[in-house]
Structure formats: structure tokens, C-alpha cells
Amino acid sequence: MAPILFTRGAPSLDIIDQEGLRDAAQQAFTKDPGGTFAYGTSVGYVPLREWIAEKHGVDVNQVLVTNGSMQADAFLFELLVSPGDDVVVEAPTYDRTLLNLRQRGAKVTAIDLQTDGIDVDAFQTLLESGTRPSLAHIIPNFQNPAGYTLSAEKRARLLALAAQHDFVLFEDDPxxxxxxxxxxxPTMLSQDENNRVVYASSFSKTMCPGIRCGYLVGPADVIAKVQKIATNTYISPNMVAQSIVNEFCRSGRIDQSVATVRVALRERKDALVNALKRELPDAVYTAPQGGYFMWVELPGVSIEKLFPVAKEHGVEFVKGSDFLLEGGDNAMRMAFSGVTPEQIDEGITRLATAVRSL
Amino acid sequence: MAPILFTRGAPSLDIIDQEGLRDAAQQAFTKDPGGTFAYGTSVGYVPLREWIAEKHGVDVNQVLVTNGSMQADAFLFELLVSPGDDVVVEAPTYDRTLLNLRQRGAKVTAIDLQTDGIDVDAFQTLLESGTRPSLAHIIPNFQNPAGYTLSAEKRARLLALAAQHDFVLFEDDPxxxxxxxxxxxPTMLSQDENNRVVYASSFSKTMCPGIRCGYLVGPADVIAKVQKIATNTYISPNMVAQSIVNEFCRSGRIDQSVATVRVALRERKDALVNALKRELPDAVYTAPQGGYFMWVELPGVSIEKLFPVAKEHGVEFVKGSDFLLEGGDNAMRMAFSGVTPEQIDEGITRLATAVRSL
Incomplete structure (x- = not known):
């Protein structure tokens, strides 16, 4: 019995526009061999940088294109986070961000994530108590791992807090x-009047993850400093890949790809919700409006105990506790991006059998 | 008048197999869309990792494929070089390596490079005086910036010193x-009986730089540790690019590409030597047997003064002093990889005019 994997936040191959990627490579390599095959500079492939700047309505020197958005995060943290610095994250949050911040020696404070985003009251209290974070990491849309989205009102409040207390609002928005x-x-970036937002996104969810292309948008002086770190790290990011991305975007292929992904993800989310209603009616969750993930709590069930039993039953997920500094004992992250509706249905059936066997 | 650039160690577009790269992309994307478009792991694209392991006659878990060999260097330094650590480099050496080691807070000792490689006697004296480097960085073939090659005898002596004094011999061999x-x-890697060598290379010089694909080969335990750093930095390197590289290698295109590059580089080296003999007969240099660079000294000429004057005359190079902790006042690095024989001839004519005008 092949295991059904709700583990990894990645698209299944059937929703990747393989033909479009092949075409984009041919076009890109033919139209601009010089820009594609030579060393570039650390700002990234220039036409793609321009396309991103236009998309976000910013100046081109506010954009840096990187080898995936995690590499962008790493550069930004290298610039802004020193050992001992206070940093605020959401609880739960993306496990790799948590790991990277802790490895840099940051003092990480995790503030509860509510279904409409981070608990801004608690954040404000923390700031008023004298904590001076250098950075707050926020995943505003369909958060990983919870699937929740930050409300418009909270976006405005976070922007005001960042301006008042002088920290960088890192809007991590893949x-x-x-x-x-x-x-x-609207993104916080688009409403930022005080140069406090640094925004990151990627093409992993709209094209494919293997292309490893992400980017930062922020104040020109911050981007210039990150660029220096990037130059010293790798001279230039992958020009071949970024040239393919550029062609995929400018030819309009990306719009079609995004449309395909959206339809598939909604079907998958629906399949997950319907199967849970049928198989595990006590499960607690808020169905997301987008993205890859749903946070599912099973009251009274030890996820620690369930995890190996579920695996024996051929279904895998990520434990909620992996995304938290503490707690999450009844929670799981269910990624629905890499499994078909049929697999989801079968997977939740297996999961329910595992729960009943505990 | 378009400037003639002897500055950048990069191939000109005419010696890159553009058609082969287009073909490789088509084949790679068609044969293995799953491996190409999905997230990989930080070891790199598995079939390419295997190809590299076979090429070097090592186990596959001794290989890690990265986004360019500079990124590989950065990972290795992160693992092995702590602030205050002694590190040995060649004088002159690659300016970015020097910069990155100093930024990590390493105590860098630069040992004279002779025409047959690093002064091993001086290195031995340093070791016997009690200095305990964590790492020695050596560019064995057609060194950047000097173009010199480490002799077989010195390779053997370095291996013995590394074993005796317990440092990592970083063989940087693009x-x-x-x-x-x-x-x-033979590489030092291939003669290493004591697990002291970590080897780096890249496809920038054999395919194209824009593909940003490099790799490390070393003891399995070192590679496993580097892999962990790589995972935390970017999850996986560029799978799309590495899949193209894999196809380019396995289809045999790479052999043809290397043959093209060798013929062109020899012609360019010859053009440089001939033009120097004719225009600047006092110039001192050792013509390289490969690579991109030649180190040229102009006795009695201040390169600091020559540099802006040469630029006015439409010819550019990199000052020797950029590759040294001190000295190099009469030296230049001439990169002949990105200029045609005709451009080289004209460039050296301009350079001689600039020298005479001082």
C-alpha cells in the first residue's frame, strides 16, 4: 500500500505546466543567450527583475531576485538579525524560519496566530513592555502551517506598529x-508609507519549485545591502532558471498556470473538508481560502501517539508541535497541494481508522 | 571606441554551446519532469550527483551539487572556519575567496605562489612554527589570478602536510x-588516503556560467554536515538547471563543448603572448597551459597609475593588488577568456600606448 502523504508543501506534477516550461526554455535560450548563459549580477536576471518591479509597482532597485525565497530569507536575516536580537514570529510558523532564526542566535518570541492573523494586541503589549524586535516575520496569506489569512485591519495595525516601534515587517508571501x-x-508592502516592509515571494507555487526562484522587494537601501551579501555568496543567482521564469511570465503562461493551480487546490481543499466531515466529525479547523495547508486539531487525541500509528496505516502528516516553540499536542499540518482528491479521501479514511485504533 | 575587457574570468558567448543547451533542456524536461520541476533535496539532482561521483571515482554520498562553486565554498567555510581560525591561502589568490574568509573573521596567512604552485617550504615552516590552520585553500590548475599550476611533487607534499598537521586541504579546481x-x-582528491581533501569544481567553464552549477567532493561525514547547512539555506539547489547539466553531460555534449573551449582558449593565450612580445617586450609572465588567466608584471610600471590611463585608452584589466594582502604594485591579471584573438591584439596595442604615455 503506497503511503498517502499530506506532509510536503509542494504541488503534484499534474498541476505543473511542463509544456509551458519547455517552451519558455526554448524561447528564453533563443531570444537572449547572452543574458541567459553568462554570469549575471546578484540582483538577478534584469528583465525578470523589471517584470517583478512592475508587478509590485516599485522601482527596479527595490527588487532582488534570488535562488528561491528561502535564500532570500537567509540573506535578509544575515543583514538584520544578530545574535541576541529580539525577533517576533507567529505561533505556529514555518519550521525552517524558526530554525534559521534560532541558529542565528535570535531571541524568538512567538505570538499566537488567530484565524484572522497574528494576535496584534499581544504583539502591541510586547512592544509596550519594552521589547525592541529587529524584525517581525509574518506570512499574511494562507499561512504555513495554519492556512489562515491576516485581515485588512490587522495589516494596517502591523504597519502602524512597525513605523512606531521601528522594526522591519518581513512580509513572507509565497x-x-x-x-x-x-x-x-492588498499587501502590506503596497500600503507601506514608512519604508518598514521587506516583502518576499517566489515562483515555486505558480510555476514549479524546482526552478528555485524567489525574490525580495523592499526599501532600496536595504536591497542594496542584501545585494552585497548575495554577491559575496554566489556572484549571481541562476540566470538560466531566471531567464526561463521571465519568459514564462512575459508570455502570459503564468496566468494560465496560476488558474490551473487554483482550480486544483480548491478541489483538494474541498475533498479534505468533506472527508474530515465524514470520517472525523470532531476535527477542528478553519478551511483556508487559498494556499497549500490546513491546520487540523483532533481534541483529545495525542498527535505524538497518532503519528506512528497513522504511518502504519499508510498516511503521513506533519505534527503541529514541529511549528511551535511549545504546545500543538493535538494539532497536525495537512498539506493538500501534492495529493489528488481521490488520495485525500482515501488518506483521511485511513487516518480515521488510525485514530479509532488508538 | 568600445573598451576591450581583460577583466572578467568568463567565456565569451561564441564558445558556449547554445544549441546543445537548448537540446539538453528539451530532453531533460521531457525525460524527467518529476525530478526536474519538483523540490529536490540539498544533495542536488540525483542523476547528476551520480555522474559526478562516477567521474571522480567516489561514493555518491561524497558528493554535493550546489548553486555554483562559490556557494559550495561558502557552505564549506561556514562549516570549517570560525572567527580567529588560521587559514592558509595562496598569494596572489582569488579575491572573493580572500574577502569571504576575512569576513568570517579568519586569520588569513597568504603564502607565496611560485610558478609551480604554493611555496611548500614556507608553508611547512609556518606549520612547524606552531600555526594550526583549519583549512588551506589551493587552486591547483591554472590558478586564478596567476595561471600557474601546482606540480605533482608539491601535490604530494601538501597531502603529506595535511595528514601530518590535520588540516583540510581545500582543492578548488574549476x-x-x-x-x-x-x-x-592527478587531483589531490584522487591521491588522498587520509580523508583530508575537500574538492570543488563547477560547470561554469565547461558549459556556461549562467547555469550556476558547482559541486563539492569530500569525506562522507564532511559532506553530510555541509548538506545540513545547505538544507537550512535553500531546501534544494536549482533542480531545473542541474537537470539540464545532467543531460548535457550524459549526452556527451560536454566533451564537444570542452574541446571547443580548449581550442579557443589556446588561441587566445597565444594571441596574448604574441601581442605582449611585440608591444611590451619587458613584460614578465609565465604562459599558462590552461584556464582563463595570465599574471603579467610590468617592471617599473605603477599599475595603480596605469589603470585609469589604460581605461582612457579603452582597455581594462584587474590590478594585481586586488588579489594580495599586500604588494602586487607592478602586476595585472589579464583574463583572456572573454576576448577574441583580434580583440586581444588590439587591446595589448592600446595597453602599450597607455604605458608609453605614463
């Missing part, structure tokens, strides 16, 4: 384009 | 394949 329901909310 | 004259010497 899922923005993969909204399959509801109305998009 | 130019190995681009030998256009003479007989290849």
Missing part, C-alpha cells in the same frame, strides 16, 4: 497568487 | 578540464 476563494487583500 | 597544453596532473 501563497499570494494561489487564492482560490474570497477577495485578495 | 579549471581542471580547460587544459589546452601539457599533461593533466
Amino acid at each position: 501563497y499570494y497568487e494561489v487564492r482560490f476563494e474570497g477577495t485578495p487583500l | 579549471y581542471y578540464e580547460v587544459r589546452f597544453e601539457g599533461t593533466p596532473l
Whole structure:
């Protein structure tokens, strides 16, 4: 019995536009062999940098294109986070961000994530108590791992707090384009009047992860400093890959790819919700309006105990506790991006059998 | 008048197999869309990792494929070099290596590079005086910036010293394949019986720089530790690019590409030597047997003064002093990889005019 994996936040191959990627490579390599095959500079492939700047309505020198958005995070943390610095994250949050911040020696404070985003009251109390974070890490849309989205009101409050208390608001937004329901909310970047926001996104969710192309948008002086770190790290990011991304974007292929992804993800989310209703009616969750993930709590069930039993039953997920400094004993992260509706249905059936066997 | 640039160690576009790269992309994307477009792991694209392991006659878990060999260096330094650590480099050496080691807070000792490689006697004296480097950085073939090659005898002595004094011998070897004259010497990696060598190379000089694909080969335990750093930095390197590289290698295109590059580089080296003989007969240099660079000294000429004047005359190079902790006042690095023989001839004519005008 092949295991059904709700573990990894990655798209299944059937929703990647393989033909479009092949075409984009041919076009890109033919149209601009010089820019594609030579060393570039650490700002990234220039036409793609321009496309991103236009998309976000910013000056081109506010953009840096990197080898995936995690590399962008790493550069930004190298610039802004020194050992002992206070840093604020959401609880739960992306496990790799947590790990990287702790490895840099940051004093990480995790503030509860509510279904409409981080608990801004608690954040404000922390700031008023004298904590001076250098950075707050926020995943505004369809958060990983919870799937929740930051409300418009909280976005405004965070911008005000960042301006007042002088910290960098790191808006980590890889899922923005993969909204399959509801109305998009403006980014904090687009509302930032005080140069406090640094924004990151990626093409992993709209093209494919293997292309490893992410980017930062922020104040020109911050971007210039990050650029220096990037130059010293790798001279230039992958020009071949970024040239393919550029062609994929400018040819309009990306719009079609995003449309495909949205339809598939909504079907998968629906399949997950329906299967849970049927198989595990006590499960607690808020169905997301986009993205890859749903946070599912099973009251009274020890996820620590469930985990190996579920595996024996052929279904895997990530334990909620992996995304928290403490707690999460009844919670799981269910990624629905890499499994078909049929697999989801079968997977939740297996999960329920595992729960009943405890 | 377009400037003639002897500055950058990069191939000109005419010696890059553009058609081969287009073909490789088509084949790679069609044969293995799963491996190409999905997240990989930080070891790199598995079939390419295997190809490299076979090429070097090592176990596959001794290989890690990265986003360019500079990124590989950065990972290795992060693992092995702590602030205050002694590190040995060649004088002159690659300016970015020097910069990165100093930024990590290493105590860098630069040992004279002779035409047959680093002054091993001086290195031995340093070791016997009690200095305990964690790492020695050696560019064995057609060194950047000097173009010199480490002799077989010195390779053996370095291996013995590394074993005796317990330091990592970092064999940084991007130019190995681009030998256009003479007989290849075995790598230190291939002669290492004490697990002291970590070897780095890249596809920048054999395919193209824009593909940003490098790799490390070393003891399995060291590679496992580097892999962990790589995972935390970027999850996985560029799978799309590495899949193209893999196809380019396995289809045999790479052999043809290397042959093209060798012929072109020999012609360019010859053009440089001939033009110098004619225009600047006092210039001192050792013509390289491969690679991109030649170190040229102009006795009695201040390169600091020559530099801006040469630029006015439409010819640019890198000052020797950029590759040294001190000295190099009469030296220049001439990169002949990115200029045609005709450009080289004209460039050296301009340079001679600039020298005479001082």
C-alpha cells in the first residue's frame, strides 16, 4: 500500500505546466543567450527583475531576485538579525524560519496566530513592555502551517506598529497568487508609507519549485545591502532558471498556470473538508481560502501517539508541535497541494481508522 | 571606441554551446519532469550527483551539487572556519575567496605562489612554527589570478602536510578540464588516503556560467554536515538547471563543448603572448597551459597609475593588488577568456600606448 502523504508543501506534477516550461526554455535560450548563459549580477536576471518591479509597482532597485525565497530569507536575516536580537514570529510558523532564526542566535518570541492573523494586541503589549524586535516575520496569506489569512485591519495595525516601534515587517508571501476563494487583500508592502516592509515571494507555487526562484522587494537601501551579501555568496543567482521564469511570465503562461493551480487546490481543499466531515466529525479547523495547508486539531487525541500509528496505516502528516516553540499536542499540518482528491479521501479514511485504533 | 575587457574570468558567448543547451533542456524536461520541476533535496539532482561521483571515482554520498562553486565554498567555510581560525591561502589568490574568509573573521596567512604552485617550504615552516590552520585553500590548475599550476611533487607534499598537521586541504579546481597544453596532473582528491581533501569544481567553464552549477567532493561525514547547512539555506539547489547539466553531460555534449573551449582558449593565450612580445617586450609572465588567466608584471610600471590611463585608452584589466594582502604594485591579471584573438591584439596595442604615455 503506497503511503498517502499530506506532509510536503509542494504541488503534484499534474498541476505543473511542463509544456509551458519547455517552451519558455526554448524561447528564453533563443531570444537572449547572452543574458541567459553568462554570469549575471546578484540582483538577478534584469528583465525578470523589471517584470517583478512592475508587478509590485516599485522601482527596479527595490527588487532582488534570488535562488528561491528561502535564500532570500537567509540573506535578509544575515543583514538584520544578530545574535541576541529580539525577533517576533507567529505561533505556529514555518519550521525552517524558526530554525534559521534560532541558529542565528535570535531571541524568538512567538505570538499566537488567530484565524484572522497574528494576535496584534499581544504583539502591541510586547512592544509596550519594552521589547525592541529587529524584525517581525509574518506570512499574511494562507499561512504555513495554519492556512489562515491576516485581515485588512490587522495589516494596517502591523504597519502602524512597525513605523512606531521601528522594526522591519518581513512580509513572507509565497501563497499570494494561489487564492482560490474570497477577495485578495492588498499587501502590506503596497500600503507601506514608512519604508518598514521587506516583502518576499517566489515562483515555486505558480510555476514549479524546482526552478528555485524567489525574490525580495523592499526599501532600496536595504536591497542594496542584501545585494552585497548575495554577491559575496554566489556572484549571481541562476540566470538560466531566471531567464526561463521571465519568459514564462512575459508570455502570459503564468496566468494560465496560476488558474490551473487554483482550480486544483480548491478541489483538494474541498475533498479534505468533506472527508474530515465524514470520517472525523470532531476535527477542528478553519478551511483556508487559498494556499497549500490546513491546520487540523483532533481534541483529545495525542498527535505524538497518532503519528506512528497513522504511518502504519499508510498516511503521513506533519505534527503541529514541529511549528511551535511549545504546545500543538493535538494539532497536525495537512498539506493538500501534492495529493489528488481521490488520495485525500482515501488518506483521511485511513487516518480515521488510525485514530479509532488508538 | 568600445573598451576591450581583460577583466572578467568568463567565456565569451561564441564558445558556449547554445544549441546543445537548448537540446539538453528539451530532453531533460521531457525525460524527467518529476525530478526536474519538483523540490529536490540539498544533495542536488540525483542523476547528476551520480555522474559526478562516477567521474571522480567516489561514493555518491561524497558528493554535493550546489548553486555554483562559490556557494559550495561558502557552505564549506561556514562549516570549517570560525572567527580567529588560521587559514592558509595562496598569494596572489582569488579575491572573493580572500574577502569571504576575512569576513568570517579568519586569520588569513597568504603564502607565496611560485610558478609551480604554493611555496611548500614556507608553508611547512609556518606549520612547524606552531600555526594550526583549519583549512588551506589551493587552486591547483591554472590558478586564478596567476595561471600557474601546482606540480605533482608539491601535490604530494601538501597531502603529506595535511595528514601530518590535520588540516583540510581545500582543492578548488574549476579549471581542471580547460587544459589546452601539457599533461593533466592527478587531483589531490584522487591521491588522498587520509580523508583530508575537500574538492570543488563547477560547470561554469565547461558549459556556461549562467547555469550556476558547482559541486563539492569530500569525506562522507564532511559532506553530510555541509548538506545540513545547505538544507537550512535553500531546501534544494536549482533542480531545473542541474537537470539540464545532467543531460548535457550524459549526452556527451560536454566533451564537444570542452574541446571547443580548449581550442579557443589556446588561441587566445597565444594571441596574448604574441601581442605582449611585440608591444611590451619587458613584460614578465609565465604562459599558462590552461584556464582563463595570465599574471603579467610590468617592471617599473605603477599599475595603480596605469589603470585609469589604460581605461582612457579603452582597455581594462584587474590590478594585481586586488588579489594580495599586500604588494602586487607592478602586476595585472589579464583574463583572456572573454576576448577574441583580434580583440586581444588590439587591446595589448592600446595597453602599450597607455604605458608609453605614463
